Amino acid sequence: MTRPAFRTLPALLLAGAATLCCGTGAWAQANGGGRALAPGVKVEVAPAPGSGSAPAAGKVDETALRYYARIGDVERLEAEIARLRALDPGWEPPKDLFAPQPTAPGVDESPFWAQLSAGKVAETRAAIAEQRRKTPSWQPSQKLLQELDLAEGAGRLRSASDTKRWQDVIDAAAAQPEAVACNRLDNAWRLAEAYAELKQADRAFETYRTVVTTCPKAAERRDTIFKASRYLSPERLRELTALGATANPAAGEDYSTVRAVEAELETGRLLDRLGAAGAGAKAGALSEADRSRIEGIVREKQDADGAIALGWYFQRQKNYAEAQAWFSQANGWAPSDKAAEGLVLAYNGLGEKAQARAAAAPWKGKSSRIDQALKAVDPPRGPAGGSGRPSGPQGPSPLDRALARHDYAECLGIIRSAIARSGPTAALLQQRGWCLLEMKRPSEAEAAFAEAQVLAAREPAKGEPARSGSSGKGAASGLPQAATREQENVYGQAIARLTTGDVVGLTRDLPRANMTAAQKAEIRVALLATEANRALEDKRYNDVLRLLDARKALEPEPRNLGIVRGWALYNLMRYDEAYAQFKAIDDRLSTEDSREGLSITWKTIYHDW
Numbered sequence: 001m002t003r004p005a006f007r008t009l010p011a012l013l014l015a016g017a018a019t020l021c022c023g024t025g026a027w028a029q030a031n032g033g034g035r036a037l038a039p040g041v042k043v044e045v046a047p048a049p050g051s052g053s054a055p056a057a058g059k060v061d062e063t064a065l066r067y068y069a070r071i072g073d074v075e076r077l078e079a080e081i082a083r084l085r086a087l088d089p090g091w092e093p094p095k096d097l098f099a100p101q102p103t104a105p106g107v108d109e110s111p112f113w114a115q116l117s118a119g120k121v122a123e124t125r126a127a128i129a130e131q132r133r134k135t136p137s138w139q140p141s142q143k144l145l146q147e148l149d150l151a152e153g154a155g156r157l158r159s160a161s162d163t164k165r166w167q168d169v170i171d172a173a174a175a176q177p178e179a180v181a182c183n184r185l186d187n188a189w190r191l192a193e194a195y196a197e198l199k200q201a202d203r204a205f206e207t208y209r210t211v212v213t214t215c216p217k218a219a220e221r222r223d224t225i226f227k228a229s230r231y232l233s234p235e236r237l238r239e240l241t242a243l244g245a246t247a248n249p250a251a252g253e254d255y256s257t258v259r260a261v262e263a264e265l266e267t268g269r270l271l272d273r274l275g276a277a278g279a280g281a282k283a284g285a286l287s288e289a290d291r292s293r294i295e296g297i298v299r300e301k302q303d304a305d306g307a308i309a310l311g312w313y314f315q316r317q318k319n320y321a322e323a324q325a326w327f328s329q330a331n332g333w334a335p336s337d338k339a340a341e342g343l344v345l346a347y348n349g350l351g352e353k354a355q356a357r358a359a360a361a362p363w364k365g366k367s368s369r370i371d372q373a374l375k376a377v378d379p380p381r382g383p384a385g386g387s388g389r390p391s392g393p394q395g396p397s398p399l400d401r402a403l404a405r406h407d408y409a410e411c412l413g414i415i416r417s418a419i420a421r422s423g424p425t426a427a428l429l430q431q432r433g434w435c436l437l438e439m440k441r442p443s444e445a446e447a448a449f450a451e452a453q454v455l456a457a458r459e460p461a462k463g464e465p466a467r468s469g470s471s472g473k474g475a476a477s478g479l480p481q482a483a484t485r486e487q488e489n490v491y492g493q494a495i496a497r498l499t500t501g502d503v504v505g506l507t508r509d510l511p512r513a514n515m516t517a518a519q520k521a522e523i524r525v526a527l528l529a530t531e532a533n534r535a536l537e538d539k540r541y542n543d544v545l546r547l548l549d550a551r552k553a554l555e556p557e558p559r560n561l562g563i564v565r566g567w568a569l570y571n572l573m574r575y576d577e578a579y580a581q582f583k584a585i586d587d588r589l590s591t592e593d594s595r596e597g598l599s600i601t602w603k604t605i606y607h608d609w
Contacts (some may be wrong), residue, residue, distance in 0.1 A: 060084050060091050069097045074507050082542070093330035107131060107138045117328060119512035121151050154179040161190040169194035182215035186505025188225045196231035205236055216250030218257050218302045219534065223501035228445040238262060304334035311342045312406060332394050344373040353377050399431070411435040416474035424573055426456035426485060433492045437499065447498035453489040475522065481600060483516050491519045498526055525555045536564055543567035559585060565599045575605050
C-alpha cells in the first residue's frame with residue numbers, strides 16, 4: 001500500500017475521539033487513531049465527553065450525543081449516532097434529544113457553547129473571563145477551552161484563505177493541525193488549495209492524498225477528488241481516485257462512488273467542451289467520437305440536464321431537428337421549464353409554431369423563461385421594452401443576449417473579453433460565478449464569487465442592492481428581502497460549496513454567514529435534503545425521516561423528497577404509511593416513481609407477488 005509522505009504522529013487518538021472525528025470506529029481501531037493533515041506536527045486530542053469508556057451492558061452512554069446536540073454540531077452528532085448504533089444495533093436516538101436538559105450544580109456552560117457555535121470566538125473569551133471574575137472558584141471545562149483554541153486557529157486559517165494569503169494558511173495549519181482533519185474537511189481543502197496556489201503541486205497532491213487514504217467516508221473521498229480536479233492533472237487525479245477507492249477501506253462504506261469520479265470528471269470536461277463548441281470556440285470543437293460518447297453517457301444516465309446541454313449545442317448550430325429531439329428527451333425524463341423553453345425555440349426554428357405553442361402551454365404564465373421564449377414565436381407588436389428586464393433575447397448587451405439563450409460558455413467569453421479591456425469588476429466576477437455554476441464548474445464558481453466579494457469591498461457603493469436570482473441563477477428568485485452585492489456573493493459561494501458536497505463546512509459556517517434570512521433558510525433546507533438522501537443511501541431510514549421532518553418544518557416537502565420518505569417508511573416495514581405516502585403523491589401526478597412505490601408496497605402488504 002502506498003502511504004502518505006507525512007510523518008507518522010506519535011500521539012494516538014482514543015477510539016471515541018477518532019470515531020467522532022471521522023465517523024467509523026472500525027477504522028480508528030484498525031489504524032490505532034488518527035493523524036493530522038499538516039506535516040511534521042505532533043497532535044494531542046482529548047477524548048470527547050462520554051467517549052472514554054464503553055457503556056455498561058444494556059445501557060448506551062448518551063453523554064456525548066447530548067453534548068453535540070446541545071452545541072448544534074450536526075456532523076459530530078450524526079457520527080455519534082452511527083457509533084452508538086454500532087455498539088447497540090437496537091438503540092435509537094432519544095426523542096427528547098434536542099430538549100433542554102437539567103444541568104449539574106455550578107456554572108452552566110451552555111451560553112458559552114452557544115456563542116462559540118455562532119462563531120463569536122472573541123465574545124466567548126470575554127464571557128468566560130467575566131464569569132471567572134464573578135466566580136473565582138470556577139474553571140471552564142477542558143473541552144470548552146480546547147474547542148475555543150481550535151475555533152481561533154480554524155478562523156485564522158479560513159480568514160487567510162478567504163483573502164488569498166496562502167502562506168498564512170499553511171502557517172495556521174501547522175500551528176493548529178487539529179483544525180485540519182477529517183471532521184473539518186473544508187480546512188484541509190483550503191490547505192491543499194494554498195499549496196496549489198503557491199505552485200507547490202507535490203504538497204497539494206500529498207494533502208489531497210492524505211485525505212482520500214485516511215478519511216474513511218466514501219463521500220469525503222469523492223468530494224475531495226472533485227476539489228482536487230481544479231488543480232491536479234488528469235494523471236494525478238487518476239492516481240488519487242485509485243487510492244481513494246482502495247486505501248484503508250472502512251466497514252459499511254461503498255467506494256463505488258469514488259471509482260465513478262473519474263468518469264464523472266471526464267463527462268464534465270466533455271460537457272464543457274460541448275458548451276464551448278456550441279458557442280463557436282474553435283478550441284472546444286467536438287469530434288464525432290466525443291459527441292457520440294457524450295450522447296451515450298446522457299442516454300445511459302437519463303440525464304435531463306445533459307440532454308438540455310446537447311439540445312443547446314445543436315440549437316446553436318441551427319440543427320433544429322436534433323435540438324428538438326434532445327429537448328423532447330429531457331422533457332420526458334424530467335419535465336421542466338428549461339426543457340420546454342428549448343423545445344419552444346427548436347420548434348420555432350423548424351417553423352412549427354403550433355408545436356412551439358403547445359410545448360409552452362403547461363408553463364405559460366408560470367415561467368418567465370417560457371414567456372420570454374414565446375416572444376420569438378409570436379413577436380410583440382409595437383416598440384420593444386416596457387418590462388425593464390435586461391434578460392430578454394433582444395437585451396441591451398451581448399452578455400444579456402447570451403444569458404437569454406443560456407449560452408454560458410459565451411457568457412464566460414464575453415466576461416473574459418470585458419475584463420481584458422477594462423479590468424475586473426465585482427459585478428462581472430459575480431456573473432462569472434453564476435455562469436460557471438450553470439456549467440457545473442462549482443470550484444471555479446466559488447473562487448469567482450470570493451474574488452467578487454473582495455472587489456465589492458473596495459468599490460464604492462452603487463445605490464440599489466443586487467437582486468438575488470437576477471444574474472442567471474434562479475434558485476433565489478422571489479426572495480422577500482433584497483440581497484446586497486456582498487450577500488449575493490456569499491450566497492453564490494454557498495451554492496457552489498453545496499454543489500461540491502461541502503456539507504460539513506457549510507453547516508458549520510452557515511449561522512454566521514452574511515446572507516439574508518431567506519438565503520440562509522434556502523441553504524439550510526438544501527443541506528437537510530442532501531443529508532436525507534445520504535441517509536437513505538446508507539440505509540439509515542430513521543435518520544431519513546428525522547431529517548425530512550426537520551426540513552418539512554422549514555418548507556413544504558417537494559415530490560422527490562416525498563418519494564424518499566415513502567421508501568424510508570417502506571424499509572422500516574411501516575407498509576401502510578408507505579402506501580399512503582406513495583398514493584398521495586401518485587394522486588397528484590402519476591409518474592413511474594410513484595407507480596413503482598405504490599405497486600411494490602401493495603404487493604408487500606397483500607403478498608401479491
